[in-house]
Amino acid sequence: MSAGVTTEIHNRGLAPGSLAPIFQFSSHTSWITACKWHGKSWFHLLSGSYDGKVMLWDLRTAWPVAVIESHQDKVLCADWWKDDCVISGGADSKLCRSSEIYIR
Template identity: 85%
Template sequence: MDHSIRRWDVETGKGPWTMVCDKVLNCLDVGGEGSALVAAGGSDPILRIWDPRKPGTLAPIFQFSSHTSWITACKWHSRSFFHLLSASYDGKVMLWDLRTAWPLAVIDSHKDKVYVPIGGKMIA
């Protein structure tokens, strides 16, 4: 609820990397290239991707904004560095490719919000 993503060093107990977002974050997944990219969605329609390996910047490297409501879940593809899914209160599930600015596929057959409960799985 503090609008942040923090990566902690478990040996020292220090947080060497902190990213602050404008909105409350609802979901987070780590994956992509080198299993190092951070995808997160929150209380706005923007799916954000950060690369904590890039020194000196906390700005997202990608921002996808085709949803029209809060993003409730995001999940990296298990075998592709470029693909991830997002789900939203707008009733849509979208498949994204980091190499394009638009979703590759949209499932919009839901009549209500789409979310994944804590401990639930979003299959990618």
């Protein structure tokens, strides 16, 4: 998994000699600052970005399954909390918790 000074998230394959991404997500409009796998699901991850959004992804789909817009400025960090919540911190000096996120 890679993300950073880009608007895309790449999951590279483990096949020898292959650098082609298996998955590529590109719904953010600015740099990605956080990318975290869900603790109990192999299919779900979240990403945070300078675009002020936290996006929840299901690897079985090509689009975010949820977009959380709690910040008025850049999202600097984000993580899963207690399996059904997302917590994020931003340049707007806010710590935000989004609850009741259902992972199937």
